[in-house]
Amino acid sequence: MSFLVLDNLQKSFGAVQVVKDFNMSIDKGEFVSFLGPSGCGKTTVLRMIAGFETPTGGTISIDGRDQSRLKTNQRNIGMVFQAYALFPNMNVFDNVAFGLKVAGTPKAQIEARVKEMLALIRLEHLADRYPYQMSGGQQQRVALARALAPKPQLLLLDEPLSALDAKIRISLREEIRQIQRQLGITTVFVTHDQEEALSISDRIVVMNAGRADQIGTPSEIYNRPTTRFVASFVGTLNMIDAKVEDPAAQTVRIGDQLVRLRDLPGSHKAGEPILLALRPEAGSISEGGDSALQGTVLSSSFLGSVVRTKIDVGGNAISFDMFNAPDLRMPAPGERVTLNFSAQDLLVVAD
């Protein structure tokens, strides 16, 4: 049964509608990420769930209960903010205890619960520290503990990791996911980092200009984007202009080369322009695959574990990635190469 249901949610600021017709339902215990570019309305949706903003339309219900008449402090939600938002005047213990104190929980109970929470985030030894005495990663873990202490029915995280540096970001996201699994708490996680969303979520909502463009598992989102926006926002997609050659044979012409598609959905006429997509990691110049394109190398750049080469195929710049290897020879600009790939990876994009 769906636990959190957003039904036709809308929000306008003045004349500008920033959330349009947002629908989704989240199951109990699920970990869902909102992924989208800056300004697409992720935070706004989250803030409506929390009760900080009043929807202009639509409803939010949690566990079957409509939330619209409830104030923020009555919703029993936990939230973690990008900038930690620990109370600077309180030490770790008091921060974590805040929600319980406000609720009038007996002292002994508070003590026990805070201890439990600090154990969860493995910071028992820092109970007396003040926020300014801790690193960003530690602060964010305390913020998580603070949000979880009053046993909220729902946990909201708004880009909790983006103020942290790369290494900590990765380790903390794993920790968050693990704690979430352990407690089984329903969680909405906002991010604009696709790797983060892909690696951590049960499901992802890709948002674009106030709408949910696609909802699906990480692999669905990445491998079967349903809109051009999702395709281009998630991963680094090559967009290739082609012309339909023979609709029946499912062949298309790229520059002066023919390729057969695995699938040509819809009806197309010969000569009709068509937009194709190919992921960089799907191509290779070593053998393999059932399809091939000839091209001239434009540039090669060494990105660490991966070498990215850009080739020109009939006016299309197509990038492809190879894993770095010590003996790898980077294709030099001007060289002619053959790009091998599997026909199933060449997608037709609905424009």
Added chain:
Amino acid sequence: MSFLVLDNLQKSFGAVQVVKDFNMSIDKGEFVSFLGPSGCGKTTVLRMIAGFETPTGGTISIDGRDQSRLKTNQRNIGMVFQAYALFPNMNVFDNVAFGLKVAGTPKAQIEARVKEMLALIRLEHLADRYPYQMSGGQQQRVALARALAPKPQLLLLDEPLSALDAKIRISLREEIRQIQRQLGITTVFVTHDQEEALSISDRIVVMNAGRADQIGTPSEIYNRPTTRFVASFVGTLNMIDAKVEDPAAQTVRIGDQLVRLRDLPGSHKAGEPILLALRPEAGSISEGGDSALQGTVLSSSFLGSVVRTKIDVGGNAISFDMFNAPDLRMPAPGERVTLNFSAQDLLVVAD
């Protein structure tokens, strides 16, 4: 012939020595990056080259000329700062013209040169804008034009991209590299972003605590790190604890499995502990390679173009990357898998 030579350069602030024994020489037209963690002394070296700081020891010479008696404004160097540092009271034109005006260049000549520079950065149309009216990326391009306008003999860039967001960072770094090639200007580029350094440089200096740990081409640095610091700072390396099994046969024991190394430098006794390194992209569970290790999957995460799986091999957590493919089945936690790799990728790290 070396154009910029840093010989035994040293710098102390008070009792703290922040640059130690720094040696390197850069050829004319070369693009060299300083890569290193925060506080390792990159900026300090750059500022000594520019003349903002006086070295405590050693010499700096440009084109064979010792710089120590020259003031900053006599060195004919171009510099781009992280925070743009455009003069806020001048428009784009006047900013770019500043160095020429100060040098007393005739008006007509200034005009021509500024136009040329603005064309180079493709911002001719913004000549009348003030800095606060431009985006960060635009400002940084103007800062580049300003630095280049007086035709400096050397260009210094101190993390010019780190205040910009990801997409612009990538496109601007390509633009900088292309302009640098076009003008053939000797350039020192400071960054703490390894991908940036790897993708843009002719050579990289990896700095650690005031020293140059390793100097080499991007591929040398990445594939043949000579110190543990370089190995761990550049890329995402697996560190594996092993024991020498048979020095003559070059075999080592990882957990209870034996692996033969391509190379066992130095002399080792049987049973001696040894530290090995393996890059995530060097391993695979599909066939291939000449070596293999059995392990239990700890976790698999979908990172987009790559799926990273962590397995446990005799107490070592080893991550390896596979390119994503729509039909890829992600190894499930608990599964037993065989990790195949090439013996030449298993490096011995000098501790």
Added chain:
Amino acid sequence: EPSAELIEAAKKEGMLTTIALPHSWCGYGEVIAGFKAKYPEIQVNELNPDAGSADEVEAIKANKDNKGPQAPDVVDVGLAFGPQMKEEGLLQPYKVSTWDEIPDDIKDAEGYWYGDYYGVLSFIVNKDMVETVPQDWADLLKPDYAGQVALAGDPRASNQAILAVLAAGLSKGAKPGEESGKAGLEYFAELNKAGNFVPVIAKAGTIAQGATPIAVAWDYNALAWRDELKENPPVEVVVPKTGVLAGVYVQGISAYAPHPNAAKLWMEYLYSDEGQNLWLKGYCHPARFNAMAKAGKIPQELMDALPPAESYEAAVFPTVEEQNANKAAVTGGWDSVVGANVQ
């Protein structure tokens, strides 16, 4: 002795608001203390002690509609201000029980105002800063006194200063009234031009601090200041040889007094033997001086402390009309004729 009803009514009001009563002026410090001691139930609310007579008039006007602690109950103003205030309806009549002993020529027949005390104008000189003590008005014009001569009030608002101008006029041979006013202004214009006049309101402090080494002030003030300074610095009080002017002040109760009964009780106290002797202790001659002297009600040591009687022999007592004419001339002409200001 005031009637019991008056005392009762005054106590009920519980407060008396005075204005412009410097404690060193004519013994007012002790007078107020005496009144408080006698009627501890009545709080004495003292407004701006540095106000001049004109300020007192304005304070009553400004507080016509205001019964708060800013509204004065009683005033003590220069003789010329009495009739003016009566005319403007700012006073209410009251006759103290010792009314008959106040000389007729210094009281309003209907009891709107009544003279209280007088003294003569004198020079008070800081001897640290002035080598030769000036003896007459003409001396003050000498270059020795550059930047040293000041009045004890603003000639546009203060009775003391207005009368100082009159006195200066007298010394030039003018008749009291408009003529003396004009002559006095000319005198001060000359004094100002010579650079001798200092546009600072002189008091004990400014004299000692050297801002106003020579000040023209009532002799009772000058003597009180001398006592206060205790020879640090030493000062000398001189009554000028010519242009000796005696000035009378008058009491009155505000027509809008928030505490009319307390005001009346205050008047009773001032004109009682006790009150009169306290004034006398402050070196000024109280209104009932002659009557009390005759009745032997003045202690000898107070008589002895007074300035020598000969100072008063030459003194001119201008009439109300003369003072009015003089005042009009001085306040109207000061800015245009003298116009002392910062340079």
Added chain:
Amino acid sequence: MSIGARIIGWAVLIFGLLYFFVPLGGLFEFSLKARRGVYSFDAYRQVFADPQFQATFTYSVVMALVTIAIGILIVVPTAFWVRLKMPWARPYVEFVTLLPLVIPAIVVVFGYIRLYNTSSWLPLTGSVFGTNALLAFGYTILALPYMYRAVDTGLRTIDVATLTEAAQILGAGWFTILRRVILPNVVPAVLSGAFLTFAIVIGEFTLAALLDRPAFGPYLQRIGANKAYEPFALSVIAFAITWGCLGLIQLVSRFSKAAPSRI
């Protein structure tokens, strides 16, 4: 830094310091001259013994404390609310709080006297209590630019909106938020505003004089003309008080940089 620049720098600095300290020295020296020929603290002794000094000083201290209380009650919730809910209104509110710098105190009090006399709808000047209240309100207005700025600056150092939301979602209401979260975090700012207010009120002359209240400022002015040496002793005392207050501000702000405030 070149030698020339150093010499000029020192010259300017020394000139400035002389400018500041010579008058203070003169003031102090003069205050010691109450006894002829020798330096003594007689003037101070007389000042402290003067019941009017005690009365006016006490009055002004009480007024300062009342003013600080009113100021905190008015300014803290307002600055908080503006930052939280009406950030667009901040420039306007700030403009209003800066008006007392534009409108001279003497003008404001002139308005009070005309507006709040006994025949007006709000006859504040009609009683001693009312006049005292009016004076306190006037002082609050005088201190408003400093108080508001201090508190607003204090609020800027914390993320008011997020902290409020963090508290709200943990179940806190407005009162709890103000008392437990906002106020403790702006204590240093409030304190520095308070000390500044204290310094202003203690020496204030215009308002107190024109409302005829027995405050320290008018007393100081009056005694300045009427006494020879005491006013200088009083000025030294006033200076010490001002110095003390502002020194405390520095202390508080430095202390608060090192550690968070606790209540």
Added chain:
Amino acid sequence: MTNSSPATQLHLPLTWLGLAPFAIFVTLFLLMPTMHIVIGAFQTRDGSFTLQNIIDLNSGTIPSSYWISIKISAASAALGSLIGFGMAVAVVFGAVPRWVRSPLMTFSGVASNFAGVPLAFAFLATFGPVGLVTVLLRQNFGIVLQRDLGFNILSFWGLTVTYLFFQIPLMILIITPALEGLRREWREAAQVLGASTLQYWRMVALPILFPSLLGTFALLFANAFGAVATAIALTGSSLNIVPIQLFAQIRGDVLGNPNLGYAMAFGMIVVTAVANVVYIWLRIRAERWLK
């Protein structure tokens, strides 16, 4: 509180309500009294509209008192800006050791508030007729301030010099953040482009600081223009500068015409308001750069 109800029309007024205490307080005790004065400046005694009061400002000693006030304010603001700027530059840019800075700022905080009566006494005690410096000069050098140097504490220069005591520190307090806003990179960028120190100051630093400098001047001007207590304490209210005249007028002086008093007050507001508008406008311009 406000976010419970979906009815947005309730949202606005409730938000505004939070501002009510402040708004009421400020209206009652700042805006209304001021408006009363401003309106009164254009009214006759019986309440009808007139420009006579404003015209009357041009009579008697009033124009000259405005003039002298403006002169003193302008002079003390100009000198204060200059000297304060010099001191701030010396401290911020390290011509003098760093440790000087903190005490100097603390002291400036104190001194800039040290206006009023005590200040007058400090200067009387120093430059007055028997002041410390006056006496020292007379006894040791035979120089009589007033006679030989034409200096008199009660003169234009006397007041200006006295006002400088709080003007200089105020300048230091206000301009220091602006100087600190001059980013090190700007100087370094200029240097590396070949500019000398002088060129840097002329072409970069001063143009950037210019709005701040001018703005601070305006603030200092207004600050001096409204100072009453110092002048009163120095001269005991017979000095014809605007605040003193107004003070006397309110206390009930010979002017005796409240509406003329309103007009004088209005004139003061106009002068200080103009100065402050200039200040605010320039500060906004300056902040645009110093973001």
